[in-house]
Every structure is written in structure tokens, then in C-alpha cells.
Amino acid sequence: MSPSAFLAPAAYVSGEITIRAYRPGDGPALQRAVVTSYQHLRPWMPWAKPEQSVDESEALCRSFAGKYLLGQEFTLGIWIGDELVGGTGYHLRWGPLELGNAEIGMWVSAARAGQGLGTRALSALLEWGFTAWPWQRLVWLCDTRNLASARVAEKGGLVREGTFRSDALTVDGSRRDTHLFAILRDEWLRRA
Numbered sequence: 001m002s003p004s005a006f007l008a009p010a011a012y013v014s015g016e017i018t019i020r021a022y023r024p025g026d027g028p029a030l031q032r033a034v035v036t037s038y039q040h041l042r043p044w045m046p047w048a049k050p051e052q053s054v055d056e057s058e059a060l061c062r063s064f065a066g067k068y069l070l071g072q073e074f075t076l077g078i079w080i081g082d083e084l085v086g087g088t089g090y091h092l093r094w095g096p097l098e099l100g101n102a103e104i105g106m107w108v109s110a111a112r113a114g115q116g117l118g119t120r121a122l123s124a125l126l127e128w129g130f131t132a133w134p135w136q137r138l139v140w141l142c143d144t145r146n147l148a149s150a151r152v153a154e155k156g157g158l159v160r161e162g163t164f165r166s167d168a169l170t171v172d173g174s175r176r177d178t179h180l181f182a183i184l185r186d187e188w189l190r191r192a
């Protein structure tokens, strides 16, 4: 399916969680979530900054919304009511849309981490991704030191296919390793 033919679904509700595309007006919620989570995100998310203005956050949300509509990148927010509790997405880092591969990235706000939200969000993304999206293979990468992230992938039923050695940099600039986890559509359907 070509990106121009594919109209990506915009939202998925699973229990109390809504996972949806960003919209104009989401900037204040994004700003609040990332600025209050800086210390928690800093070791793992290279984009985390100690300060981010509401205007910068709003511009990011609009950029995410535009790319989503164009089928270029599918960045999603995780919401509980009107609180943005995390961010995720199906990222086209493993070839074009028609190949059916996407990478799921995720962060959960500091206030909400460690309460099972990441696990629930990944389960929802697998269900949504393999029923309403054209994904055949969903990938999850994590720093080998990020035990919470690896655990979330394992609990989601993803298979650890390998470990890239010295392929990335930590925020401090030293080299580090990356685990690659993945799950195939057929595997997920058999399990479901």
C-alpha cells in the first residue's frame, strides 16, 4: 500500500487509555509531560531537554499531525482523560509503509511510570497494529541497560532477535549496545 493510499486510523481506546494522533492544541499537555519527566527520560531519550516551551511543544504536535496525515511518520500520544501520560508511535525506520515493518517507540511520564502503563500500552499497540494497520512486523529497540523497557517488550510477547554491539551513543557520548525485539503478525494472531 502506498503512503498516499493509506489513511491511518487516528485513535484507539483500550480501557482507560486512549492512544491517538497528536492534534493542534496538544502542546500544553506535551510540554507539561516532558518537562516534569526530564530526569526520568534523560538517560534513554536523546530528545529530552530540561526546558521546552509551550510554543515549541505546540509546533512539535502540529508537525506530528502533519506527518501523520501524509503517511510519513505515525507519532502518537497516550492519554488518560485529558492528561498526556506518554508518547509512542509506529515509526517507519525499517523501510517504506508497503513493506509492513514499523518500530514502536515509547515513553511514559515520570508520574505514571512503573504502574503497568507501558505494558498495557504496548499490548494495545500490538492489537491495534495487527488489526487496523498494515503491519506485518513490529520492532522494539532498547538500550541493553534499560531493564524496564526490555521487560515491557518481553511481557508483550516480543522475541529478542539479537543485540547490536556498540551501535549507539548514550547521552554522555559513550558507546552502548541495543537489543532488538520483534513480533510478527502471524505470531500475534496465533496467540490472540
Ligand SMILES: CC(C)(COP(=O)(O)OP(=O)(O)OC[C@H]1O[C@@H](n2cnc3c(N)ncnc32)[C@H](O)[C@@H]1OP(=O)(O)O)[C@@H](O)C(=O)NCCC(=O)NCCS
Pocket: 040, 041, 044, 045, 106, 107, 108, 109, 112, 113, 114, 115, 116, 117, 118, 119, 120, 141, 142, 143, 146, 147, 148, 149, 151, 152
Ligand atoms: C520503559 C517504560 C516505557 C516502561 O513503561 P512503564 O509503564 O514504566 O512499565 P510497566 O510498569 O508496564 O512495566 C515495567 C516492568 O519493568 C520492570 N522494571 C522496572 N525497572 C526495572 C529495573 N530497574 N530492573 C528490572 N526490571 C525493572 C518492572 O518491574 C515491570 O516488570 P514486572 O511487571 O514484571 O514487575 C517507562 O519506564 C519509560 O518511559 N522509561 C523512560 C523512557 C524509556 O526508557 N523508554 C523506552 C525506550 S526503548
